[in-house]
Amino acid sequence: MLDAKRLTILTESAKYDVSCSSSGSSRSSRGGIGNTYAAGICHSFTQDGRCISLLKILLSNQCVYDCLYCVNRRSNDVPRATATPDEICQLVMEFYKRNYIEGLFLSSAVFKNADYTMELLLETVVRLRKLYGFRGYIHLKGIPGADSLLLNRAAHYADRMSFNIELPSEKSLKLLAPQKSKKAILAPMGAMAEEYKIARQEKNKAVLPAGQTTQMIVGASSETDGQIIRLSQALYDRYSLKRVYYSSYVPANNQTSLLPTTPVGLLREHRLYQADWLLRFYGFSAEEIIGSEQNLDPALDPKCAWALRNMGLFPVEVNTAPPEVLLRVPGIGFKSASKICHARRFSKLDFDDLKKMRVVLKRAMHFITCGGKFYGQESLPAVRTLLTLNEMPNTMEQLSMFSSPDINLSVLGGEL
Ligand code: SF4
Known part of the structure; x- marks a missing residue:
């Protein structure tokens, strides 16, 4: 024994x-x-x-x-x-x-x-x-x-x-x-x-x-988020992986100058997981997620960052936009997109309906019209500032279940 x-x-x-x-x-x-x-x-x-x-x-x-x-x-x-x-x-x-x-x-x-x-x-x-x-x-x-x-x-x-x-x-x-x-x-x-x-x-x-799954250590070596996301996409495409796990590097009794001496932190890992969701469930490609950048923007979730780079595609009308377009709207997750598609077959939706469907209007309002009405900001810097303010606190700590009422639970649940 x-x-x-x-x-x-x-x-x-x-x-x-x-x-x-x-x-x-x-x-x-x-x-x-x-x-x-x-x-x-x-x-x-x-x-x-x-x-x-x-x-x-x-x-x-x-x-x-x-x-x-x-x-x-x-x-x-x-x-x-x-x-x-x-x-x-x-x-x-x-x-x-x-x-x-x-x-x-x-x-x-x-x-x-x-x-x-x-x-x-x-x-x-x-x-x-x-x-x-x-x-x-x-x-x-x-x-x-x-x-x-x-x-x-x-x-x-x-x-x-x-x-x-x-x-x-x-x-x-x-x-x-x-x-x-x-x-x-x-x-x-x-x-x-x-x-x-x-x-x-x-x-x-x-x-x-x-x-099958795999795990990648993030931050022990010099690869950028762009390289990591492209690799993940190739792994999903070629080997039908169920998941790629990202593990932010933590120094564990290492005495070498080849490795960082401080932990990489959870924020980078968190952004990579969000990007991974976009790859697996939202129909994004690695190139779309990373754009011309090397790394994901730490201040914004990758879907918001993509939307800000593509403001010309917005706003979209929630009553008529195809499901794959709805999925690209920040604040509309997988579940809310299917609820919208189901409900709009029976009646025209308004903003109250969207709220009930748990669309995160704080984010979505800048990218949608509903019944032709638009309540968002049109200036790109203003939208960026508001979205950044709506984000989770920039912390490397594990989130508390109880202490932060402002945390957007749809983000934590994987709805982007
Ligand atoms: S050193 Fe660690 S990571 Fe490398 S093969 Fe052994 S157990 Fe695995």
């Missing part, structure tokens, strides 16, 4: 992987019921939108690679531990039976070599499924460079797999993660996409039902 010391090391070492996020709170019960712990259990979202708790753990943090940005790198002096496949299985089953978790997020450092590590990961998921009869959610990290037979087999047991691209360019990989290469990371992603496609053609839903 995995002892508490190794369990702590292996869950603590897994916390920097954000492709299933949200562990990070640490609090003791002090006489009440229940503790939270900074590592170990995190939350993820299933295909049908349910939020589930996952045990987030590494099989081993004994890495033979030396990626400079990583706390588990070979040259870092940290406590090391490795679990056996059966120890992980027992832990998952015990936690599952006690209702602590609904699934597993299993990753590993490169222990001995890529094939050996992938064999252990595969053995763990096969045992869990076949020997222990575990039917819960499994997100498995694939080890780039491992034999394709191992990786393809793993795809038949995991719900989701991910290969972390880590850094946005080959140049940065060479500099900061010299044992990794873009080719070695992209090759298995391509193979997984193919495996997934064939399985769907054969109506086999057992292969990666939740698809």
